[in-house]
Amino acid sequence: AQKITQTQPGMFVQEKEAVTLDCTYDTSDPSYGLFWYKQPSSGEMIFLIYQGSYDQQNATEGRYSLNFQKARKSANLVISASQLGDSAMYFCAMREYFPNNAGNMLTFGGGTRLMVKP
Amino acid sequence: NAGVTQTPKFRVLKTGQSMTLLCAQDMNHEYMYWYRQDPGMGLRLIHYSVGEGTTAKGEVPDGYNVSRLKKQNFLLGLESAAPSQTSVYFCASSYKGGRPQETQYFGPGTRLLVL
Numbered sequence: 001a002q003k004i005t006q007t008q009p010g011m012f013v014q015e016k017e018a019v020t021l022d023c024t025y026d027t028s029d030p031s032y033g034l035f036w037y038k039q040p041s042s043g044e045m046i047f048l049i050y051q052g053s054y055d056q057q058n059a060t061e062g063r064y065s066l067n068f069q070k071a072r073k074s075a076n077l078v079i080s081a082s083q084l085g086d087s088a089m090y091f092c093a094m095r096e097y098f099p100n101n102a103g104n105m106l107t108f109g110g111g112t113r114l115m116v117k118p
Numbered sequence: 119n120a121g122v123t124q125t126p127k128f129r130v131l132k133t134g135q136s137m138t139l140l141c142a143q144d145m146n147h148e149y150m151y152w153y154r155q156d157p158g159m160g161l162r163l164i165h166y167s168v169g170e171g172t173t174a175k176g177e178v179p180d181g182y183n184v185s186r187l188k189k190q191n192f193l194l195g196l197e198s199a200a201p202s203q204t205s206v207y208f209c210a211s212s213y214k215g216g217r218p219q220e221t222q223y224f225g226p227g228t229r230l231l232v233l
Contacts, residue, residue, distance in 0.1 A: 004160070009158075033218050033219065035221060043206065043226065043227050043229075044224065044226050044227070045161075045208065045210075045224040047221040050218075050219040050221065052218050052219065091160050091161070093160070093161075095218075101215075102168055102174070103149050103166060103168040103174075103214075104149070104212075105151065105163045105166060105176060105177075106161070106163070106210075106222060107163075108160030108161045108162070109160050110158070110159055110160050111158070111159070111160055
């Protein structure tokens, strides 16, 4: 069974500063994918960034980057130059593949609430 | 394209009542999913489908049933609602055999309150 742990229930960051949101995972599968989603107060799930287990480089998407440390099983999200609009819940998730090509699912962590201070 | 849509957006039920949540996607995705999100928590998989006419149980299937009679629709049923089913329900869809970095596409959610 897989497990995703986000140890920071809530965090504050000053506008324009960088912030790191922690995510650790546990799996015995050699092939997996890690996702980060943003959930603003409006409730929708917004895909931010992806990291594959075999990717050699850390993923980046604009102001988002993923600090992937495979040996430590961590996939921390780094948001640079925080903006007020970054205030939201952030979820780390891992993709698990079912056997016999029977599909896949996402397992989510408990989330981190980020609050950006002006 | 509308993407993934969910009906209704919000519903209040009394304990013991039944209801059906409808999810529709117009992206021709083979895979569809139902998740629930309880306050302060991440999403948990209820049921999923890998194609028309097929369904399977996820992590928290008890108290729910699903059907996928058409490829574009995935229905989630509550036969006898309980207060423990108060939650926000998200539908999602994805391609079969898509690129590894392909995300699941989520609907806007249905907020359900069971009194």
